[in-house]
Amino acid sequence: MQTLGKILAGICAVLFVLTGVMALFLFNLEQKAFSARTYKQAFNNQQLYEQMPSVLATALTASIAENRNSDPYLKAISQEEWEQTIASLLPPEELKALTDDALDSVFDYLNGKTDSASISLLPFKRHMVGDSGVRAVKLMLVAQPECTTDQLTQMGLNLISGGGLILCNPSAELLDMFTPMIETQLQFMTIGIPDEITLIKGTQSDTPNDPRARLNSARAFMKLTPILPLLFLFGLTIFAVRSLAGWLKWWGVPFLITGGISFIVALIGSPALNLLIQRAIQNQRTNSVPPVLVSTLRETVSVVTGQILKPVVIEGFILAMLGFVMVVVAIYLAKREKAVAPTIE
Secondary structure, three states, rough: OHHHHHHHHHHHHHHHHHHHHHHHHHHHHHHHHHHHHHHHHHHHHHHHHHHHHHHHHHHHHHHHHHOOOOOOHHHHOOHHHHHHHHHHOOOHHHHHHHHHHHHHHHHHOOOOOOOOEEEOHHHHHHHHHHHHHHOOOOOOOOOOEEOOHHHHHHHHHHHHOOOOOOOOOOOOOHHOOOHHHHHHHHHHHHHHOOEEEEEEEOOOOOOOOOOHHHHHHHHHHHHHHHHHHHHHHHHHHHHHHOOOOHHHHHHHHHHHHHHHHHHHHHHHHHHHHHHHHHHHHHHHHOOOHHHHHHHHOOOOOOOOOHHHHHHHHHHHHHHHHHHHHHHHHHHHHHHHHHHHHHHHH
């Protein structure tokens, strides 16, 4: 009976090691990979806030193209021109705040707090109607091919009739003359630009069509993984522990192995976890999410991986050290018992 108990305890010990290593990685993965704070720190470390004009330009171009009532002048502006305009209008601190709000919106959607994700364009629109907007439009016009005679004639007529600009490069003198037209055009343009752009057009949560259902199931499993090694540790205790020295040995060895494996794998397992997170991000892409946003999030993977593995390294080291101390104490108690036994006899 005692032999059977040790066999069962050995099986529980092996299963504790396997599930313990798995729990350390998956639990920390769930805690870090689905938090906007993790990606904000990654954006800051990787200086990815500078790429947000490209994300906004892509989303804005798509939104204008889909809206049949958009101003023709807005549709004539290319994505590259929108990107340059956004970069010139939004100060770095406002661009960072806008990006942080967008990340909060995306992860609120993934975490089931909202049923869609969006990004606000109100800060951009506020700057468009000011002097900075006029300067940005002039820079855009200067970058165009020189105006033809017909285009200049049409712009002159538009200036009188209150019409719109034409995308071409007039002379410096004419450009100053067209400043009132630019200001008027900007007023109409800002009206045609939406206050916010939807990045993810989701469905209501807890519905069969919700793409987050499978993700939520996987995350629920990750959160529950620490229960498995605790169950095997309980079984090990029942089958084998009969004394203090036995408890220290039967707990110490699995702790030492689990912590040691986790510590080593966390130090060298960054490439594998990078690939796992990249696939998770890619699987969340839908037609409503600008591909450049997915690309930008994927550039944060190396930093996100570091944030996930750092607690695993620390927790693995602590668990290994705890197991080592328990094993050392168990050996000491065993030697002391052997030394005491002859004296008693």
